[in-house]
Amino acid sequence: MDAPTQILQVRGLSRTFANGLVKAVDDIDLDVSRGEIVSILGPSGCGKTTTMRMIAGLETPTAGSIRLMGREITGLPPYKRNVGLVFQSFAIFPHMNVSQNVAFGLRMQRLADEVISAKVTAALDLVQLPVGKFGRRRPNELSGGQLQRVALARTLVTEPALVLFDEPMAALDRRLRDHMAVELRAIQKQLGIAAIYVTHDQESASMMSDRIVIMNAGRILQDGTPEEIYLQPTNRFVSEFLGDANVLAIEQVLEIVDAKARVRLRGGVDLWASFSSNVEPGMFVVIRPEHAVVHVADPGNAIEGTVDSAQFRNGLHRWHVTVPGGDVLMAQTTSGPCGPAIGARVWVAADPSKSRVVDP
Structure with a gap:
């Protein structure tokens, strides 16, 4: 047996x-x-x-x-x-x-x-x-x-x-x-x-x-x-504990299409994100740094901000971008040019399928 x-x-x-x-x-x-x-x-x-x-x-x-x-x-x-x-x-x-x-x-x-x-x-x-x-x-x-x-x-x-x-x-x-x-x-x-x-x-x-x-x-x-x-973290604690994460508070739910929602974040920023069961004010949008892409022009579903720091370490380019409401977003990539310098005005774009709504 x-x-x-x-x-x-x-x-x-x-x-x-x-x-x-x-x-x-x-x-x-x-x-x-x-x-x-x-x-x-x-x-x-x-x-x-x-x-x-x-x-x-x-x-x-x-x-x-x-x-x-x-x-x-x-x-x-x-x-x-x-x-x-x-x-x-x-x-x-x-x-x-x-x-x-x-x-x-x-x-x-x-x-x-x-x-x-x-x-x-x-x-x-x-x-x-x-x-x-x-x-x-x-x-x-x-x-x-x-x-x-x-x-x-x-x-x-x-x-x-x-x-x-x-x-x-x-x-x-x-x-x-x-x-x-x-x-x-x-x-x-x-x-x-x-x-x-x-x-x-x-x-x-x-x-x-x-x-x-x-x-x-x-x-x-x-x-x-x-x-x-x-x-696919289920709540804010898990998303922040395992790896780096951009965590943005949802103030208002504007629109829902299938399993994606357009939400209003602090500072009046609108963004599309995926959710599993429900989405409501008080929840959070989580975006991993490698899923946040810095652009010099608005590509859509992006948050405008100012570059605070630009670093290169172990093959990774990483930026910290301050956005409306005071949040600081991390974005990183393994390829491409050095990108925008400190003080540059940029847009941080997020793929809705990789931006997730999580519980508090």
Whole structure:
């Protein structure tokens, strides 16, 4: 019989403190399937770490249930859950060499020495730290990226049903984080394991994840693929949290045609934008900088303004344009001439299909 594809099912999970006055996690549902990596993303204090700790068994829920491989695990201690953890600090034992660190969990299971040796060799090969070269090294002889691989091998060698990553790359520099994000995803896909990646690092989450869950104030605001979250945010918080965004307040709805609306923004500016369910005053239009195009003449569906800054960085031209009402729009492109200079009068055009109405 095939193993179930649904690895984790979280239903109505809550955690309160101070006699219920503080809701760290507030009635959330979450599913993770076999071979899927899901990132829980949000600002400090949003509830993502508390959620992870409840799944791991390190925190007791106030309400709700956690099922792993169809089995209720809500009341089980961590060592009975078959859940692996990779911590931000890596938690490598400094007095043990690499092989001993990786073997630690297996020795707690009282496996035979030859079984442990074979599993440790396979795990270190998987993370590209062959036992013959790295097995006898001490943690202080390894780089940050190598330490992370040891921590990953030590977790994977016990064959957990689910792996939880708690900010595992926070201590690494940007280039190494990007490299490790690609490497971790490749390993996870090769093994077909389910994984949850808890982080505030937007770029790593987008690179690694099949799905991203955005949390704030203990609640899940949106759950979708990285592309869906970025291109189709449902509210202002999500649109501003994941990537750069121009967010413009709607003061009046003037006209609706199919799934597009002509709205009046602050400063008396009219603009067409797409909406999913409804549009009304008090909502916002979101335009990503790469979907905002600077013109020296009015091309239609554009906002007139003045260039405040013009920058070129890493192949991108970016402008900041002040428009009526005081909003500052960001526009960027990867090609073409440098464009208008600071102080120039321009029009920032927005494709209605890529300008989205979102909730407050």
